[in-house]
Amino acid sequence: MKKIVVAFVSAGLLFSCAEKVVKKEQVLTEAYRLYEKGEYDDAKEYFKKAIYEAQNMTTTDIMKARYHLANIYYLEENYIDAIVEFEEFLSLFPTAPQVPEVLYKLADSYLKVSPSPDRDLTYVRKAMEKAEELVDNYPESIYVEKAKKIIQKCRKIEATHLIEIADLYEHxxxxxxxxxxxxxxxxxxxxxxxxxxxxxxxxxxxxxxxxxxxxxxxxxxxxxxxxxxxxxxxxxxxxxxxxxxxxxxxxxxxxxxxxxxxxxxxxxxxxxxxxxxxxxxxxxxxxxxxxxxxxxxxx
Missing domain, CATH: 1.20.81 (Receptor-associated Protein)
Known part of the structure; x- marks a missing residue:
């Protein structure tokens, strides 16, 4: 009787372990399907599951999943999380084909979360840095003109910031x-x-x-x-x-x-x-x- 119970428990454990196996084909297919439908909340969870849990994920699979996860945050205007994910993407995949687009969206995200010109300009300068990197290193990219507009916006903010300091000193x-x-x-x-x-x-x-x-x-x-x-x-x-x-x-x-x-x-x-x-x-x-x-x- 004890042998039967042990065998039953062992079989249950094996079955439980088998249930936890996450196959990349299933989660990635569902992630992309949800992404295309604009169901971003659910798509995010599937991309995360693919990145962190799925078996047999190739470098390309992970690269594409990370890009789409970051892009969801950007499309949802959740710019702080977008910044975190895009920065992580650049550190992991510095030569990926999506880099010019990522640099543009990263610059745009930094600019979107920057405070008014009378306050700290750290994010503005980060936006400028990413936009200039795009313009300098990928001059043929379709995102260059957008990056140049970001640079001009950043320069305007910097100029306004200095003028406000000057005005204060004058006052x-x-x-x-x-x-x-x-x-x-x-x-x-x-x-x-x-x-x-x-x-x-x-x-x-x-x-x-x-x-x-x-x-x-x-x-x-x-x-x-x-x-x-x-x-x-x-x-x-x-x-x-x-x-x-x-x-x-x-x-x-x-x-x-x-x-x-x-x-x-x-x-x-x-x-x-x-x-x-x-x-x-x-x-x-x-x-x-x-x-x-x-x-x-x-x-």
């Missing part, structure tokens, strides 16, 4: 810092900006650079006066020399700031003259002329 009275950021936009994203406006903004902030350093210069000037008093009163030669060196460093820093202010105004004049010559019909022309006139009066 805070940090005019020299604002000019630096406006200049970055002008140098790196000239195809994405209104040039006459950005040139005017650079000149305006350079002309007002003194406002950024006024308090600092006054503070250091006061420190120098206090040091001069201490130097006169100090009897110890070594301590006096320390005070003298400190005064020298403060004086050098003030001179550096004043020199920056002077050169900023000179550069503002040059930029305004260039802008007035280059953009005779600019709506900012009157503002440019008034700013130039004031700078020239200052000498």
């Amino acid at each position: 805070l009275g940090k005019h020299y810092s604002a000019a630096v950021y406006y200049n970055l936009v002008y140098d790196d994203f000239s195809d994405q900006i209104q040039k006459d406006f950005i040139e005017y903004k650079i000149a305006y902030n350079l002309a007002n650079a003194e406002r950024q350093y006024k308090d600092e210069i006054e503070e250091y000037t006061e420190k120098i006066k206090n040091l001069e008093k201490k130097i006169k009163e100090e009897k110890d030669v070594e301590k006096k020399n320390v005070l003298i060196n400190r005064k020298k460093l403060l004086k050098e820093h003030i001179d550096k700031l004043k020199n920056r202010i002077r050169k900023s105004k000179e550069r503002a004049v040059a930029i305004l003259k260039h802008a007035l010559d280059s953009y005779p019909d600019s709506k900012y022309r009157k503002d440019m002329e008034n700013l130039l006139k004031n700078l020239e009066k200052e000498g």
Whole structure:
């Protein structure tokens, strides 16, 4: 009786194991059938079963299943999961025929999940990276033109981001810092900006650079006066020399700031003259002329 029970249990285990065998032909056929019908939720499960459970899956089988799984997430606009799957696809199959399409959809997915330009640009830069990789390495691909449009969108976002930083610095009275950021936009994203406006903004902030350093210069000037008093009163030669060196460093820093202010105004004049010559019909022309006139009066 015990032998019969053991035999029965063993047969049951064997049958159970046999039931767990997943044949690739069954799951792949069903996965593709569901995919073609647009029944993506069910298709996803069959593709996952094929990738992770089915027997005798070839490299090509896995490659195609992974591509379709990633593409389902993309078609469903589930861009985060699409990014994960497309990145995995590229790492596993870097020479696959689907790579150009994957690069485009990966770039598009990164761009779709990127926050507004005033926030972190990590995803925007990832989108740019993938789109540029497609354009550089697969120039004949049908996805190149779409990739170029993504690159332009990314550049627009980058330019907007820098302008917003510049605007913030200007609002805070940090005019020299604002000019630096406006200049970055002008140098790196000239195809994405209104040039006459950005040139005017650079000149305006350079002309007002003194406002950024006024308090600092006054503070250091006061420190120098206090040091001069201490130097006169100090009897110890070594301590006096320390005070003298400190005064020298403060004086050098003030001179550096004043020199920056002077050169900023000179550069503002040059930029305004260039802008007035280059953009005779600019709506900012009157503002440019008034700013130039004031700078020239200052000498």
